[in-house]
């Protein structure tokens with residue numbers, strides 16, 4: 501395919517005119533397709549339906565001698581901790597089983613930092629006027645939004661193929677005690693699908709922040725969301741940190757949102773024993789217990805950790821063709837054009853497309869006019885501002901493969917048009 505960057509203006513213009521005709525034809529079809537959020541498709545959710553019937557008697561609801569229909573057991577049922585501990589990568593005593601959303605647990609930890617401080621905070625974060633948080637970008641918009649809403653200054657850390665730019669992270673945190681933490685999606689990152697290298701994880705374990713209450717928000721949302729047998733391996737940060745005595749910095753989060761029912765799953769926060777004890781003390785005033793019946797449902801449905809991993813293979817079988825479809829379309833229609841680049845991830849929920857500089861907003865707008873909803877351009881950066889106006893997060897899971905095929909044809913067409921517009925106006 502022609503490299504657009506080598507075209508003369510006349511060639512670019514004539515190519516553009518041809519593409520505009522194609523675009524008008526697509527527009528006339530009145531399509532309505534959504535590739536904006538990383539939601540599982542209904543067929544994926546169906547595979548958990550049997551969980552809705554697993555509890556029907558008192559006996560079903562008694563686990564570890566606990567009547568889970570009643571109040572109590574704030575930090576979760578022991579057998580459920582055992583179920584998730586191997587996935588989180590630490591011992592069961594370091595886990596708190598939460599409610600329906602890991603994002604709520606993350607919000608809650610930051611909120612506790614604000615009101616009470618974390619275990620080693622000299623003062624609650626609300627009393628630190630210059631509080632800052634590191635945001636590897638492109639990243640997850642909802643992470644950034646949590647710290648933005650609590651008045652943190654968001655500092656962008658560029659993502660590299662091995663994880664966040666650790667030279668920058670080390671340099672910044674070692675000097676500034678007002679930097680209170682960093683957001684991380686270490687496996688199949690949202691949106692790039694990057695898994696942090698062993699070296700990156702080890703550098704996290706040996707960080708020496710000036711803040712005694714620095715928090716690594718290790719959101720391992722995609723820890724078991726592999727698409728292929730040849731999967732990425734993430735070094736275990738909690739183990740590495742224990743070796744270095746830095747375990748109090750690390751807070752790991754997982755949930756079953758994209759395992760069973762999004763919004764009705766089970767979430768987990770894990771940290772050092774000392775941090776877990778501290779969090780439990782504060783939680784005591786917040787709730788008497790999370791939804792233990794949902795914990796029991798998950799336990800009865802999966803039986804053991806192996807059961808969860810087997811279940812994830814079914815998700816992978818449904819997701820893999822969709823990811824292949826997106827990558828094949830990108831390669832066959834945009835490969836060699838210079839319009840953009842992308843990563844072919846081995847898991848997670850997203851494909852990150854990096855458009856020719858200055859084109860992302862225009863691509864999203866063109867797609868919208870043709871009936872394709874994408875995640876807003878800029879959403880993957882702090883304050884919604886992508887300095888290069890380049891990154892677009894593609895979420896292939898929700899549409900059917902047929903819908904995805906159409907949506908990707910239009911996306912590729914819009915990516916070409918936006919690039920040509922830039923080149924023509926240059």
Ligand SMILES: Cc1ncc(COP(=O)(O)O)c(C=O)c1O
Pocket residue numbers: 538600601602603604640685690719721754755756757762763767
């Ligand atoms: C990185 C990441 N963390 C957390 C979530 C939300 O998790 P939960 O449903 O457990 O709140 C998402 C959802 O897209 C995500 O991408």
